[in-house]
Amino acid sequence: MGEPVPDAKKITFRVLSDEPTDHDEFGSHQRIAAAIADIIENDHKGTAIALTGSWGSGKSSVIKMLSDKLHGVKDGLIATVVFDAWSHSGDPLRRAFFESLVDTLDATGWLKREDWKKSLNRLARREWTETTTTRPRLKAVSIIYAILVSLVPIGLTLTALHKSWIWFPLKQSVTFWLGLIFAIAPPVLLIVAFLIYVILRIISKDHSEVFLGRLSPFLSTAEMTTEKDVYQTPDPTSLEFQSEYRKVMTDVLSDKDRKIVFVIDNLDRVGQEEAKTIWTTMRTFLENDQSSHADWSERIWLIVPFDVSGIERLWSDLSDSLAGQFNEKTFQITFRLPEPVLDDWTKYFEEQCRRAFPDFSDEEEAQAVCTVFRLMLYPSLKSPTPRHIKTFLNRLGANYVQRGAEFPMRLLALYATAEAQGGFKIADILKKEDHGGIFHPLPKDFFGEDCVESLAAIHYGVPKNKAMHVMLEPIIEEAITLRKSRRCSEIK
Secondary structure, eight states: OOOOOOOOOOOOOOHHHHHHHOOOOSHHHHHHHOOOOOOHHHSSSEEEEEEEEOOSHHHHHHHHHHHHHHHHHHTTTTTEEEEETTTTTHHHHHHHHHHHHHHHHHHTTSGGGGGGGGHHHHHOOOOOOOOOEOOOOOOOHHHHHHHHHHHHHHHHHHHHGGGGGGGGGGGHHHHHHHHHHHHHHHHHHHHHHHHHHHHHHHHHHHHHHHHHHHHHHHOEEEEOOEEEEOOOOOOOOOHHHHHHHHHHHHHOSTTTTEEEEEESGGGSSSHHHHHHHHHHHHHHHHHHHHTTOOOTTGGGEEEEEEEEEHHHHTTTTTTHHHHHHHHTTTTTTEEEOOOHHHHHHHHHHHHHHOOOOSSOOOOOHHHHHHHIIIIHHHHHHHSOHHHHHHHHHHHHHHHHHHHSSSHHHHHHHHHHHHTTTTTOOOOGGGGGTGGGGGTHHHHGGOOTHHHHHHHHHHHHSSOOOHHHHHHHHHHHHHHHTTOHHHHHBBOO
């Protein structure tokens, strides 16, 4: 749809990863991770800890920092088992949890996966082999017929000795008569059986079927053997899971200085029913362990990072009191990730912008991009999180790599902002008065004299000199066809 964009000097763009990091951009992440680690290390009784924060605020990063801190505590006496509810969405819950537990403890060196292979197979895949064998049942009639068939060659031989007297059988010896009987007995039996079957068939079909059924051992000569492997992948029952789980805990926590920290991450990102199932199952086992009076039950900790609004949505169909119990009665202590203040996230934005565009040296243009984000997108976000900022800069980078350096970075940021707010309506920028508010609250000239044509070119993927033609063509055709002259007057 148009000529290729002229090649201009480009700068490098690097996609910003949303993976958890141990780098503390806002200063509060390391502080919270250190506080939780201190409690776990020095408190002798395990408890449930809530880590709350808005979507994308860095809760998973705090968990990563916490894991790193606990890993280096007292010769590795604290293990952190992270169960990512989102990545295991749709998997059999108990099986996935048990595999995560064994894999983590194997990596920690507390157990060997091979030693628990049987348990894993029992929980993860139940298998057995079914063998069905049809054995020959040799009844008397079958034995007699087999003997008669084996005597046919003998009978033919004996009759051949007296072939010269074949026309006078009454004068033959016993040898001849035995040979004749041996030779004709099998076919005679078959003929007799066939005649009986035909007669019974004429009389009654049921009688003939019964007769044929009685002959089945007589007619069947092959042995049938069928083998099949049967596999099932069910989620193990609560009792099966609990039994294996307690065996692992008893084994690895035999050292009284050891502790295990369970983290159920991304619980607020899965579907409502699945989140309830995950939480109910995990909480049930942890509560059972603490009430079982096992020696190791008090050395188990639970941490759940979540967005409060997301958790409230999961329990939205229940009563307010029951939904509130998730926070009030489940967790003995809560850590909250504070929302970044303007100065903090502005510095973070600039740092991430430099990472995304490492050789972009125009500081003025970089500040303009930050201004677009702060004034045009920030108000709708209330408090931007690291994920919001990275998503915006990645969207900006995607637009940049497509159009090179043909347009100012601030204009590409404007287009990325429009996309982030639900889409870009090209018809809005054609309105005379305020261009549909597309530039608000910044003045239009902040983006350059030909910003309207440039936005159209970005939107349609055409060179700037053809953008207005492509944009106006359908509107002019509509006005001519429907004789809407006022429609044309609205266009500047």
